[in-house]
Amino acid sequence: AAMRKSRVKRTKTVCTYCGVGCSFEVWTKDRHILKIEPQAEAPVNGISTCVKGKWGWDFVNSEERLTKPLIRQGDEFVEATWDEALDLIATKLSSIKRLHGPDSIGYIASSKCSNEENFLFQKFARSVMGTNNIDNCSRYCQSPATTGLMRTVGIGGDSGTMRDIEKSELIIVIGANPAESHPVLATRIKRAHKLHGQKIIVADIRKHELAERANLHVHPKPSTDLVWLSAVTKYIFDQGWEDKDFLQGRVNDVDAYKESLEKFTLEYAEEITGLTHEELIQLAEMVHEAKSVCILWAMGITQHLGGSDGSTAISNLLLATGNYGRPGTGAYPLRGHNNVQGACDFGTMPAWYPGYEPVQNKEVRERYEKAWGVSLPEKPGMNNHQMVEGIQKGKIKAMYLFGEDMAIVDSNSNHVHDAFEKLDFFVVQDVFFSKTAQFADVVLPAAPSLEKDGTFTNTERRIQRFHKVLEPLGDSKPDWLIFQELANKLGANWNYKDPGEIMAEAASLAPIFAGVSYERLDGWNSLIWPVHKDGTDTPLLYKDKFFFPDGKARLYSVDWTPPFEAGEEYDLHLNNGRLLEHFHEGNMTYRSEGLTHKVPHPWLDVSEELAAERGLEDGALVRLTSPYGQVKVRVMVTDRVRGNEIYLTMNSSEDYEAVNRLTSSYHDKITHTPNYKEMGVKMDVLEAT
Numbered sequence: 001a002a003m004r005k006s007r008v009k010r011t012k013t014v015c016t017y018c019g020v021g022c023s024f025e026v027w028t029k030d031r032h033i034l035k036i037e038p039q040a041e042a043p044v045n046g047i048s049t050c051v052k053g054k055w056g057w058d059f060v061n062s063e064e065r066l067t068k069p070l071i072r073q074g075d076e077f078v079e080a081t082w083d084e085a086l087d088l089i090a091t092k093l094s095s096i097k098r099l100h101g102p103d104s105i106g107y108i109a110s111s112k113c114s115n116e117e118n119f120l121f122q123k124f125a126r127s128v129m130g131t132n133n134i135d136n137c138s139r140y141c142q143s144p145a146t147t148g149l150m151r152t153v154g155i156g157g158d159s160g161t162m163r164d165i166e167k168s169e170l171i172i173v174i175g176a177n178p179a180e181s182h183p184v185l186a187t188r189i190k191r192a193h194k195l196h197g198q199k200i201i202v203a204d205i206r207k208h209e210l211a212e213r214a215n216l217h218v219h220p221k222p223s224t225d226l227v228w229l230s231a232v233t234k235y236i237f238d239q240g241w242e243d244k245d246f247l248q249g250r251v252n253d254v255d256a257y258k259e260s261l262e263k264f265t266l267e268y269a270e271e272i273t274g275l276t277h278e279e280l281i282q283l284a285e286m287v288h289e290a291k292s293v294c295i296l297w298a299m300g301i302t303q304h305l306g307g308s309d310g311s312t313a314i315s316n317l318l319l320a321t322g323n324y325g326r327p328g329t330g331a332y333p334l335r336g337h338n339n340v341q342g343a344c345d346f347g348t349m350p351a352w353y354p355g356y357e358p359v360q361n362k363e364v365r366e367r368y369e370k371a372w373g374v375s376l377p378e379k380p381g382m383n384n385h386q387m388v389e390g391i392q393k394g395k396i397k398a399m400y401l402f403g404e405d406m407a408i409v410d411s412n413s414n415h416v417h418d419a420f421e422k423l424d425f426f427v428v429q430d431v432f433f434s435k436t437a438q439f440a441d442v443v444l445p446a447a448p449s450l451e452k453d454g455t456f457t458n459t460e461r462r463i464q465r466f467h468k469v470l471e472p473l474g475d476s477k478p479d480w481l482i483f484q485e486l487a488n489k490l491g492a493n494w495n496y497k498d499p500g501e502i503m504a505e506a507a508s509l510a511p512i513f514a515g516v517s518y519e520r521l522d523g524w525n526s527l528i529w530p531v532h533k534d535g536t537d538t539p540l541l542y543k544d545k546f547f548f549p550d551g552k553a554r555l556y557s558v559d560w561t562p563p564f565e566a567g568e569e570y571d572l573h574l575n576n577g578r579l580l581e582h583f584h585e586g587n588m589t590y591r592s593e594g595l596t597h598k599v600p601h602p603w604l605d606v607s608e609e610l611a612a613e614r615g616l617e618d619g620a621l622v623r624l625t626s627p628y629g630q631v632k633v634r635v636m637v638t639d640r641v642r643g644n645e646i647y648l649t650m651n652s653s654e655d656y657e658a659v660n661r662l663t664s665s666y667h668d669k670i671t672h673t674p675n676y677k678e679m680g681v682k683m684d685v686l687e688a689t
């Protein structure tokens with residue numbers, strides 16, 4: 001028994017499934033995962049996990065794992081050695097670069113992969129390949145929130161930690177569903193609500209779990225949040241309830257902003273949002289009465305034509321009421337992927353180096369040029385939306401994508417697939433043969449988080465280390481190692497022995513990571529950026545100053561953009577989002593038996609009214625049609641949605657196509673984030689039960 005026990009290994013890891021960033025020990029014996037054991041020392045979750053963290057790991061041993069590089073020959077893929085695959089990629093990328101210039105190649109990074117891997121990939125795109133055409137999936141989710149915060153407080157990140165959220169007297173949750181998308185955070189909120197009398201307002205078109213518990217649940221018409229937020233802010237000014245000292249000492253542009261609020265009267269807000277006079281006043285009163293307010297939001301705000309403006313309106317309300325810089329206050333755009341914060345922080349963005357320093361800033365660029373010994377491109381690159389359009393226009397000839405299933409998760413899939421078909425050369429690097437891999441010329445087998453070392457940054461800006469639990473399966477390799485080997489084939493001379501050396505380089509270059517090191521992140525330790533050279537970190541932002549040169553915040557005037565209308569025949573409003581048991585497109589969770597057993601496929605929420613009108617029962621099969629495509633899906637009749645509003649989970653399974661067959665290519669004006677949440681569809685009943 002002692003012998004057997006000694007073969008059991010316990011290794012700390014960080015969950016790969018959502019921005020909460022739970023950490024725990026994985027118990028393994030050979031390749032068997034025996035159990036997940038959370039520890040009290042875990043800084044975010046202590047002894048909690050959700051169902052994904054606990055049961056979502058079988059995928060690492062799935063027979064469908066990619067274990068060898070694959071090269072396309074006609075319609076077939078044949079196995080190849082690493083040398084063959086990397087030589088082919090190096091030759092093709094060099095010749096396309098020579099023929100069409102460095103900006104003819106696009107690079108898509110992964111919010112599921114580590115900070116070090118994202119850092120290295122942007123270094124590869126910029127220093128080896130000479131372009132800023134690099135982006136990650138925050139373009140599909142929280143880029144508008146980053147814009148809203150950059151405009152008002154100067155940097156894009158959650159204001160504080162989840163412990164700060166717990167301390168808040170009032171939390172407002174808008175267009176987010178933490179009980180399914182950020183479960184362990186939702187548990188903390190529920191506890192604070194129950195034990196400490198924390199008040200909760202939910203503004204959402206769905207009556208999700210937190211909405212049912214909330215002190216106030218308001219249901220504005222889809223895509224109208226900016227209007228009620230601005231009307232509530234105006235009402236607060238009209239009553240003289242704004243925080244005058246805070247505004248005077250710490251905020252610029254107050255008068256111009258107040259003027260811009262003129263049109264947002266209660267009457268106007270009632271008409272546009274459908275909320276009543278009483279509801280609007282109650283919202284304002286609850287904000288006024290609370291000593292600390294924080295606002296949590298997600299895709300229900302950002303994925304609109306006016307997503308950046310909606311996020312700005314949230315920050316304006318917080319500034320007007322002095323709700324920044326103290327525990328329990330602030331802005332919390334909830335990050336979806338486990339490392340979408342880190343992917344942005346470490347520079348896989350077309351206009352920013354790591355740590356949000358602009359590529360156009362000469363001084364910053366020279367710092368990187370000196371360190372890397374090359375000259376770097378000055379012009380900001382294309383984002384993922386522009387890359388797809390760039391392929392259609394013949395400007396982008398090749399792409400290199402890792403750990404991202406763009407063929408499913410980008411909006412208007414049919415349009416995206418058509419673009420991928422037109423590429424001269426396409427490299428896809430992933431754990432599985434994803435939908436996107438079907439369009440590739442070379443597919444490289446990558447190792448998931450359990451098979452490598454690295455760090456992830458959660459939604460709180462908290463950097464945590466994860467450790468290798470298992471050896472990479474077959475010939476698969478950690479993504480950072482693949483980038484290094486490819487870079488060296490293209491003439492670089494990279495010699496990183498481990499991800500710790502990559503982090504050391506990032507820390508030496510990006511001021512917000514100055515004091516980050518693997519030593520300081522040892523064991524259960526974590527650091528919340530900005531991290532000063534001496535190792536002090538910053539759990540709570542804006543205590544003394546905002547991230548503008550004069551240290552003051554700015555109220556930023558915004559106007560409402562009405563949502564996209566597909567046309568009268570598309571009579572149903574389609575909303576979409578995550579569910580508890582499956583993550584994102586489902587590539588990992590559908591290959592984890594414990595989870596698939598619970599939820600084998602996506603479904604469509606239909607209201608009781610609509611079900612009665614169309615004669616639908618649970619399990620009915622319907623076809624949804626938009627101007628862009630069709631999907632078939634099974635129905636669940638529920639009171640979570642109302643009237644003609646329907647809701648489809650975003651993942652796809654083997655038999656059911658994903659929602660993005662229906663969504664359009666329209667997008668937020670500023671960030672190009674698709675307007676996933678503004679979709680009109682019509683429904684045909686195929687089987688009533």
Ligand code: SF4
Nearest residue numbers: 015017018022050053
């Ligand atoms: Fe924690 Fe999110 Fe992982 Fe669940 S999915 S265990 S809440 S990090």
